[in-house]
Every structure is written in structure tokens, then in C-alpha cells.
Amino acid sequence: MIISASTDYRLAAKKRLPPFLFHYIDGGAYAEHTLRRNVDDLAKVALRQRVLKDMSTLDLRTELFNEKLNMPVVLAPVGLTGMYARRGEVQAAQAADQFGIPFTMSSVSVCPIEEVTPAIQRPMWFQLYVLKDRGFMKNVLERAQAAGCSTLVFTVDMPIPGARYRDAHSGMSGPNAAFRRYLQAITHPRWAWDVGLHGKPHDLGNVSHYFGEPIKLQDYMGWLGNNFDPSISWKDLEWIRDFWQGPMVIKGILDAEDAKDAVRFGADGIVVSNHGGRQLDGVLSTTRALPAIADAVKSDLKILVDSGIRNGLDIVRMLALGADAVMLGRAYIYALATSGGAGVSHLLHLLEKEMRVAMTLTATRRIADITTDCLVKDK
Numbered sequence: 537m538i539i540s541a542s543t544d545y546r547l548a549a550k551k552r553l554p555p556f557l558f559h560y561i562d563g564g565a566y567a568e569h570t571l572r573r574n575v576d577d578l579a580k581v582a583l584r585q586r587v588l589k590d591m592s593t594l595d596l597r598t599e600l601f602n603e604k605l606n607m608p609v610v611l612a613p614v615g616l617t618g619m620y621a622r623r624g625e626v627q628a629a630q631a632a633d634q635f636g637i638p639f640t641m642s643s644v645s646v647c648p649i650e651e652v653t654p655a656i657q658r659p660m661w662f663q664l665y666v667l668k669d670r671g672f673m674k675n676v677l678e679r680a681q682a683a684g685c686s687t688l689v690f691t692v693d694m695p696i697p698g699a700r701y702r703d704a705h706s707g708m709s710g711p712n713a714a715f716r717r718y719l720q721a722i723t724h725p726r727w728a729w730d731v732g733l734h735g736k737p738h739d740l741g742n743v744s745h746y747f748g749e750p751i752k753l754q755d756y757m758g759w760l761g762n763n764f765d766p767s768i769s770w771k772d773l774e775w776i777r778d779f780w781q782g783p784m785v786i787k788g789i790l791d792a793e794d795a796k797d798a799v800r801f802g803a804d805g806i807v808v809s810n811h812g813g814r815q816l817d818g819v820l821s822t823t824r825a826l827p828a829i830a831d832a833v834k835s836d837l838k839i840l841v842d843s844g845i846r847n848g849l850d851i852v853r854m855l856a857l858g859a860d861a862v863m864l865g866r867a868y869i870y871a872l873a874t875s876g877g878a879g880v881s882h883l884l885h886l887l888e889k890e891m892r893v894a895m896t897l898t899a900t901r902r903i904a905d906i907t908t909d910c911l912v913k914d915k
Contacts, residue, residue, distance in 0.1 A: 545874050549620075549869070549873040552874060554707075554727060556706040556707040556708045557620065559703065559706040560616070560703060561620070561873075563814070565698035565700055566701070566817035568813060568817065569818060570821065571813030574810070574822060574843040575846065578821070578850050578853055583894070583897075584910055584911065584912055585898065587897075591899060596891060596903060598861065601687055601783040601804060601805070603638065605861070607888055608859075608860065608862065609851065609887065610639075610863045611637065611864055611868055612865040613640040613641060613642035613661075614642055615644040615645070615756075617645055617647075617869065618731075620731070621873060621877070622735040623646070623651070624647070624735075625639075625645050626647055627877035627880070630877050631877040632656075632884075633656040636658075638658065638659070639652075639660055640662065640689055640863070641661070643662070644740050644743065648741030648742050649662070649742060649745075650745075659684050660683070661687040662687075662688055662689065663688075663691055663787070664676065665691050665694055665764065666768040666773070668762075668764075669763050673776075674779075677779060685782075686783070687782055688780045688784045688785065690784060693811050694811065695768050698811070698814050698815040717753075737750060739753070740755075773801065777802055784805075785804060785805040785838075786801070786803045786805070786806045788807065789808055789829065790808065790810055791825070792828045792831070799833050805837050806840070808839060808840070809841070809842045811843070812843045812844075812866060822854075823844065826839075826858050826859060827858055827908075830859070840863050842864070845864060845867065848889065848892075849890055849894045852900075852910070855906040856911050857908070871883040
């Protein structure tokens, strides 16, 4: 029986998934130092335990961009989510919807926008990269807006793909990749039945919609690699800011000066993120980057944070360090891969219980009460 949000779903996902999919979601860039630091540095954040404060009433609700959330958590955009469970974006979005938090669709999802939005009640968030193919960007933004997506999450820390060596070893890329993936699939029959056979079509739904023909998994890495734009600058986002009729969040901020640039640009929020350690190895963990960024721009926009968050205690730690909410990526994908939407729902309830324990023992009745006062100060 799965009892731990932080480790058990990951182990179960590793058993169920073909290696190329597990290592794609589990891995990082280069030697994966930042990947590990994200988890280790967050675990070292010490909280002040307080007692005898009458903690009989707790409220985990918060508000982001005029949306009410039952918990300060947003499901992060993850490419190829639909390869981890049958029509995975739909299942994850429904779990988030039922719990009362937003789901963010990746622009390189398996399910297209038009398949997911009718399946949920609350508005979906949508994520986009700056790509060389501006026609695709305009097309997908128009479709996201027409479908009622409320918030645009713009990922800016991928002007070039990271050096992810696990992908070449696992079969996601490299020589004979398609054949290796096929062999892995047939040796993982539960995944093959659920996703391989009944989860079709296996293409990039939003990209295929734009081109009018299927863009398959084998085209995924090449299409992305050819379309990332290293010439990206703030001016490239101006037409998007003008076009998008809703909140715009800049994802991939690790430096306080870049956070100030986001304020000057007119962003409504930022995500303090190192892409889960999947881009530049050796950079700060988000745990270490967050406090300086919060000091610089806390009063100017909403601050979200991702990378390394595995349980409810981690959420409280990030809020105490200065975040308004967190984004979950790997944690919910592990649960989705293991048990579909039911796994994501179970995970969210585990996170809520863990948050309640942490809030009770730090004497914080409301989300707004979780501040730097909850932290043990360095001597």
C-alpha cells in the first residue's frame, strides 16, 4: 500500500514504466548535481516547532490571480504527460479540478487543449515556450484563449535543450531509440496495455493540430531541438503580453535581477525554477534562490516555486521561504504513472494531510501565517 508521497509513488512508477519514460521524468542535466540539491537543500530547511496554540481550526485555502485554490499548489506543465497514463493530461486535470487547484497543460502535451478543457470545470492554465516557429505560438495561444485557459505560464529557461545524458542511455534518444522503446514497452505489459494500446494517439496533440498531421514521439526530440530559440529576449515576449487576455507568469527565474526584469516587463507572477535540475547543472537549488528573489519582488507580483518538492512539509517550507504557492511536477507524474487520476487524487490528499501536520506544529492557522517567522534562523 502506498503511504508516502515522497518516495513510494516514485518506486512504483519505476516498476511500471518503460525505462525511457521513467528516466525522462526522473533525470536531470549533466551529472545531476542540481537535481539532487533541489531535494537535499529543501530537506535541510528547519522549521520552528510551536505548541499549545489552539490549532483546532486550519485553513489551507488561498487565492492566485483571482482564482480560489483549496491548497497553495498548482500542477506544473510536464511534456508528454499522456505517455504516463492513458490520456494522462485529462486524468491529471480532472484530479486537480476535483481537488480545487489548477492544472497547467504543457504545449508539448499528448492530449490537445480541445480534449482536456471540456473534461474539467475550472479554467486550465497553459504553458508555452518561445519557439522559432512563431506561427505555432500564435496558433496555440489563440486556441488556449478560445478554450478558456485562464493563466499563461511562459517558460523562459529553455533557449536550448539541456544535456540530459539519461535520455540517450534509456532509449528516449540516441541510436536505435525507437527499437529500444518497443522492446521496453513489451516487457512492461501493464503500461503497454493501458497506454501503449489504449492510450492512442501517441503524438504531440497541440503540435499535430497546428501542422494538420501527427507529430509522433520519435519526432518529439528533434522538433523541440530545432525550434528552441537561443535569441530569446524580453522584447520577444511583448507581443504575447499584448495578445494574452489574462495573467501571465514567467517560469524559469533563478536570479533576483531577472525577477526585477519580470516586474518591469509587467508579469503577474514568476516561477522560481531551475527546470527540476534538467537544464543547467550547478546552478542554485530553488530553495537557496527563493529568499533573495522574494526579498526583491515579493510586493510586486506573485511568486511560485518548483523543483525538489516531494511532500506537504516541503510545501510549507517553500511558503516560509517566500513563495505564494508551489508547482508540482515529478511528484504528481509518479502518482499518475502508478494509478492514473486516482493516484494524483490520493497524492493531493496526502499533501494536504502533511501540510496540516506541519501547520499545526508551526502554529500557522492560515496560509498567510506561513512566513519567515516559521524558520529557524541561522546563528
